[in-house]
Amino acid sequence: MKVLLLLGFIFLPMAVHGNVLERCDFARRIKKMGMDNYHQVSLANWVCLAKWESDFNTKAKNYNPGDKSTDYGIFQINSHYWCDDGKTPHATNGCGYKCSELEEDNLIKAVNCAKKIVDQQGIRAWVAWRNKCQGKDLSEYLKGCHL
Numbered sequence: 001m002k003v004l005l006l007l008g009f010i011f012l013p014m015a016v017h018g019n020v021l022e023r024c025d026f027a028r029r030i031k032k033m034g035m036d037n038y039h040q041v042s043l044a045n046w047v048c049l050a051k052w053e054s055d056f057n058t059k060a061k062n063y064n065p066g067d068k069s070t071d072y073g074i075f076q077i078n079s080h081y082w083c084d085d086g087k088t089p090h091a092t093n094g095c096g097y098k099c100s101e102l103e104e105d106n107l108i109k110a111v112n113c114a115k116k117i118v119d120q121q122g123i124r125a126w127v128a129w130r131n132k133c134q135g136k137d138l139s140e141y142l143k144g145c146h147l
Contacts, residue, residue: 019059019105021074023047024145026056031147033111039118043147044138045129046114050074051141052128058110059103073102073110076128082113094120 021029027047030036036043053076054060062071069080069088077095079088085099095102095113102110117125124130 019057021056021058023051023056023141024147026050026074027142027145027147029107030111033107035111035115038115039122041118041123042138044141045123045133047141048133048136048138049123049126049129052132053126058105058107061103070099072099073104074107075102075110075114076126077102077110077113077117082117 027043030046031043035041035046050056053071054074056074058074060071060073060076062076064070064078064080067080067088069078069091070085071078072083072085077083077099079085079091079099081092082095083097083099083102084091084093095109095116097109097113102113104110124134
């Protein structure tokens with residue numbers, strides 16, 4: 001039992017760390033994916049959004065009891081409208097992905113889906129952006145990133 005417990009302590013931080021991105025690493029990665037000024041949304045806005053939606057956790061998941069949907073991944077993309085989790089009633093899957101694909105560490109599908117959401121609804125689609133980022137000085141979100 002002590003050996004298993006020790007192994008848990010050795011491997012657990014690596015598993016958790018692999019899913020939570022460092023702020024500047026996240027900013028660099030999404031910049032390379034064309035997110036800076038995508039639909040006039042600055043990189044700082046995207047970083048702020050991800051900070052407050054998921055705290056940069058690619059595996060973040062939050063259940064919404066009202067409509068029985070779940071928000072997935074670093075951008076907290078909702079299963080009612082944008083992805084298929086196989087359990088959300090009356091889901092439309094606007095991005096054409098399984099919700100689990102939005103939790104992938106490479107961010108490709110999460111970024112593609114976020115772009116589609118912004119194409120259709122704008123950045124205001126995210127409540128956390130409206131509450132925490134809109135109209136604020138966001139320079140701190142890129143500070144020290146050397147972009």
